[in-house]
Amino acid sequence: MKRIVLIFVILLAGLHAAFAIDPLPFKDRAEEVRFQNLTRQLRCLVCQNQDLADSDADLAKDLRRQVFQMMQEGKTDDQIKQYLVSRYNDFVLYDPPLHAGTWLLWFGPFAFLALGAFVVLRILRKRSRIPLATDTTSEEDW
Amino acid sequence: MLPELGQFALILALLLAAVQCTLPIYGAWRGNATLISIARPVVAGQAVFVVLAFGILTWAFLTQDFSVAYVAQNSNLSLPWYYRFPAVWGAHEGSLLLWILILNVWTVAVAAFSRHLPDATMARVLGVLGFISCGFLLFTILTSNPFLRHLPALPDGNDLNPILQDPGLIMHPPMLYTGYVGFSVAFAFAIAALLGGELDVAWVRWARPWTNVAWAFLTLGITLGSWWAYYVLGWGGWWFWDPVENASFMPWLVGTALIHSQAVTEKRGSFRAWTLLLSIFAFSLSPLGTILVRSGVLTSVHAFASDPRRGIFILVFLGIVVGGSLLIYALRAPKVAGGKAFRLLSRETLLLVNNLMFVCAAAMVLLGTLYPIIGDMLGVGRISVGPPYFGFVFPLLMLPVVLLIPFGPFFRWAMADWGAAWRSLRLALILAIAATIAAALIFLHAPLRALAGVAATFWVGSGIVAYAIRRWREAPAGRRYTPEMLGMILAHFGLAVFLAGVLITGATSVERDLSFAPNQAQQVGGLDFRFVGVTRVQGPNYLADQGTLEVRDGDRLVTTMHPQKRQYSGQQMQSKSDIDGGVFRDIYVALGDPLGDKAWGVRIYVKPFVRWIWAGGLFMLFGGLTAAADRRFRAKRAEADADAPAAVPAQVSA
Amino acid sequence: MSLGRLLPFIGFALIVALLVFGLRWNRTHDMNWVPSPLIDKPAPEFTLPLLYDSTMSVSRKDLLGKPWLLNVFGSWCATCQDEHPVLMAYARKFGVQLIGLDWKDDPDTAKRWLAQFGNPYETILVDTDGKAGIDFGVYGAPETFLVDAQGVVRYKHIGNLTPESIARELEPAIARLRTERP
Numbered sequence: 021m022k023r024i025v026l027i028f029v030i031l032l033a034g035l036h037a038a039f040a041i042d043p044l045p046f047k048d049r050a051e052e053v054r055f056q057n058l059t060r061q062l063r064c065l066v067c068q069n070q071d072l073a074d075s076d077a078d079l080a081k082d083l084r085r086q087v088f089q090m091m092q093e094g095k096t097d098d099q100i101k102q103y104l105v106s107r108y109n110d111f112v113l114y115d116p117p118l119h120a121g122t123w124l125l126w127f128g129p130f131a132f133l134a135l136g137a138f139v140v141l142r143i144l145r146k147r148s149r150i151p152l153a154t155d156t157t158s159e160e161d162w
Numbered sequence: 163m164l165p166e167l168g169q170f171a172l173i174l175a176l177l178l179a180a181v182q183c184t185l186p187i188y189g190a191w192r193g194n195a196t197l198i199s200i201a202r203p204v205v206a207g208q209a210v211f212v213v214l215a216f217g218i219l220t221w222a223f224l225t226q227d228f229s230v231a232y233v234a235q236n237s238n239l240s241l242p243w244y245y246r247f248p249a250v251w252g253a254h255e256g257s258l259l260l261w262i263l264i265l266n267v268w269t270v271a272v273a274a275f276s277r278h279l280p281d282a283t284m285a286r287v288l289g290v291l292g293f294i295s296c297g298f299l300l301f302t303i304l305t306s307n308p309f310l311r312h313l314p315a316l317p318d319g320n321d322l323n324p325i326l327q328d329p330g331l332i333m334h335p336p337m338l339y340t341g342y343v344g345f346s347v348a349f350a351f352a353i354a355a356l357l358g359g360e361l362d363v364a365w366v367r368w369a370r371p372w373t374n375v376a377w378a379f380l381t382l383g384i385t386l387g388s389w390w391a392y393y394v395l396g397w398g399g400w401w402f403w404d405p406v407e408n409a410s411f412m413p414w415l416v417g418t419a420l421i422h423s424q425a426v427t428e429k430r431g432s433f434r435a436w437t438l439l440l441s442i443f444a445f446s447l448s449p450l451g452t453i454l455v456r457s458g459v460l461t462s463v464h465a466f467a468s469d470p471r472r473g474i475f476i477l478v479f480l481g482i483v484v485g486g487s488l489l490i491y492a493l494r495a496p497k498v499a500g501g502k503a504f505r506l507l508s509r510e511t512l513l514l515v516n517n518l519m520f521v522c523a524a525a526m527v528l529l530g531t532l533y534p535i536i537g538d539m540l541g542v543g544r545i546s547v548g549p550p551y552f553g554f555v556f557p558l559l560m561l562p563v564v565l566l567i568p569f570g571p572f573f574r575w576a577m578a579d580w581g582a583a584w585r586s587l588r589l590a591l592i593l594a595i596a597a598t599i600a601a602a603l604i605f606l607h608a609p610l611r612a613l614a615g616v617a618a619t620f621w622v623g624s625g626i627v628a629y630a631i632r633r634w635r636e637a638p639a640g641r642r643y644t645p646e647m648l649g650m651i652l653a654h655f656g657l658a659v660f661l662a663g664v665l666i667t668g669a670t671s672v673e674r675d676l677s678f679a680p681n682q683a684q685q686v687g688g689l690d691f692r693f694v695g696v697t698r699v700q701g702p703n704y705l706a707d708q709g710t711l712e713v714r715d716g717d718r719l720v721t722t723m724h725p726q727k728r729q730y731s732g733q734q735m736q737s738k739s740d741i742d743g744g745v746f747r748d749i750y751v752a753l754g755d756p757l758g759d760k761a762w763g764v765r766i767y768v769k770p771f772v773r774w775i776w777a778g779g780l781f782m783l784f785g786g787l788t789a790a791a792d793r794r795f796r797a798k799r800a801e802a803d804a805d806a807p808a809a810v811p812a813q814v815s816a
Numbered sequence: 817m818s819l820g821r822l823l824p825f826i827g828f829a830l831i832v833a834l835l836v837f838g839l840r841w842n843r844t845h846d847m848n849w850v851p852s853p854l855i856d857k858p859a860p861e862f863t864l865p866l867l868y869d870s871t872m873s874v875s876r877k878d879l880l881g882k883p884w885l886l887n888v889f890g891s892w893c894a895t896c897q898d899e900h901p902v903l904m905a906y907a908r909k910f911g912v913q914l915i916g917l918d919w920k921d922d923p924d925t926a927k928r929w930l931a932q933f934g935n936p937y938e939t940i941l942v943d944t945d946g947k948a949g950i951d952f953g954v955y956g957a958p959e960t961f962l963v964d965a966q967g968v969v970r971y972k973h974i975g976n977l978t979p980e981s982i983a984r985e986l987e988p989a990i991a992r993l994r995t996e997r998p
Contacts, residue, residue, distance in 0.1 A: 442824075457839060459838040459842050460838075470839050470843050485829070488824050488825035491824065492824075492825055495821060528831075535835075535841070539841075544850055
């Protein structure tokens, strides 16, 4: 099932370590920054975990050009992302969209924190009922 | 001949490790002094054979013995001699051998500096370390043997990946592994304490210096890795939240919680369960990281090997070691919360919150890193989790830490004097607010993140300086700063420096891809870049196109930069960027492709304050090492036993 | 042994279980596989010139009415060479017209390649800049799409077709189309 071509491209991308230097005719600095932000959020599908901005894979270059062209056409960031997702799946987004499948990802850490905070508060409340030791010397300051 | 000897040495080491992890522990259980006393000699013996094996592999590289398959895969005739040595750990098999070597170095050190430990404890600690060594040696011999031959010997090998032909390669893995492996010592002490059923907390006092040193080295390893990625990989970034990076960051987060928790347990007798668990987790994240990086279960730019078979082996090992430890914990951990009582407003509370936040952060990183697998399992298609996720959630979780950190040293144990603490920190808060306003006024378009960086840096930085000053004023001369306290000051200050770097560079860096005709000048980040041209240059094992750019600030020539695109002998290409580094900003230039009409593509970065990121890391490194040097930890055995606060059974259980 | 004491062990066991799943998944799946969002959706619009007659072009609507297979290939693609004999053998057996998409390739080189290795395709379309490929969500060659008579994508195969994958997946997919026809 190994895709030899894919490996080839991946190897090339890795061995090259040649950055995806691709000067594009931006209207102004703001447009350039927007392009950079966008391509940093998009994944190069044929690379081993690189974003579109840094990959020098052929497909990455094509997709960057596509993003640039759509920006020129006046599409919004969301429209551009939607364009790519409808062709390449959510996989192409490094910012996982919020849907049922990613609830655990987005809410999990905060749920964990809330649970932990609850446990910690319980510990603290129990501890504060115990009488303090009386030997708080300056030695103990550190 | 020699490679076979190397294999044999590994097998002997394995046998000795097997002895090391069984007999002394059994002896400690039964009170058999003879069995206990074989621990140290066996440790020495195992180390001898591991050093021998590593030396033989190194020799094979230095003499360019291409009959050894691993050597042929990772070096060739044109590899400069100084890269043949680090090429030993340039790929999976050799890096494992390095790991085992470092584990043995730590074990020998523990064996040598453990005269003050009770023999039974020493036996258990060395035994646990032996068990870990056993597992890794078995893994190497069975699945990752670096001494396998390729006969007939190839006339020449593959080149070492050009990215790895760099001084960073010499330092990054050994430092990182020293950190990772060092947490096994804390783990070993924790398991020894559980096995021995010890109620007191002397074991924490013994474990602390080892843990601090391990943490310091892990900090250094991660800092070096980030620095290396920055100047070799050329995308101007220093952290991508790649699975391999996360694999090293998670133990660091847990390790940070651990060193703080150990302090509380040692001084106040509290948090014993936390310290035990954190010791187990900090260690467990190392083999877990190994699975993530070497089994192919996750996609990563950095992945060493993609062999599920190896993944299964490590998983079994992880299951046995960590599962076993957690079961031992469940059975033998103190059932009753011990230690001196403390109020809501106290240093203990702050450190409890610290524990919580760092554990949450580590759990979050683990969740995000493993989420693609969870996504596959839930059948929601392939999901990518990258910097947008981590870069958003992590700072949120760390915000409470950053806000509370200056209070830590000012809050007393058991019951903090809020008024005094507030009086001491008022100035720091005012300074932070003033600096932020000043920055907003001076740099009119400063992004919010940069201002937050200024605020955070001044808050944390002034807070720790305020403490250092107060300590200077109030403590008697000669006892102002213990090494432990000095270490804390350095490390917290390092955090302030780190925050400055991260937040300011993140918000104010400029990157541009530009097309330059010969002698054309363009502006980036307030500086003028003039492209002089491209020439051909010959290196020891490569041919390169070298570009020349003159950088000017107004009329003054700041520097001349020479980015290269190198063609290595093995058909591998590498773009070698040129960096002009400074305390307050880096200029970073990479050469792209020729664009016709003698024009070339060039990428230029101007990154203010980026070096503060790694400077912060270095401060933390020195802080950790300084704290470990505290003489209290090296107290003789009698004193250690007398000082250790006995656990005070509390009226309630935790 | 209270639940609290066992909690870390339970949490750890869950992580191990997840990793076991991950390792087994890794063995049976291509880690670079990306599922296509086009399944059961209309094939994208396209108008592409023919390889052997660049003055003529074919668009999506020209292909409505009968199912068709689109095989994305290129003369530069090593795996396509592995796939080629399989396509040559099965082209007539599919019962569905096989259309080639010469992706990101030089037309003359492609013609030479086909002359050397044979031409299993009824029609070959040329997508030199890769635009149509992007619309189809192509991210590497070879890939094969099955499109039904209404122009809806019903199946996508990533990587080279083998007799096993044809028997296991492609032929049943084609058969399903036949049972649906009125």
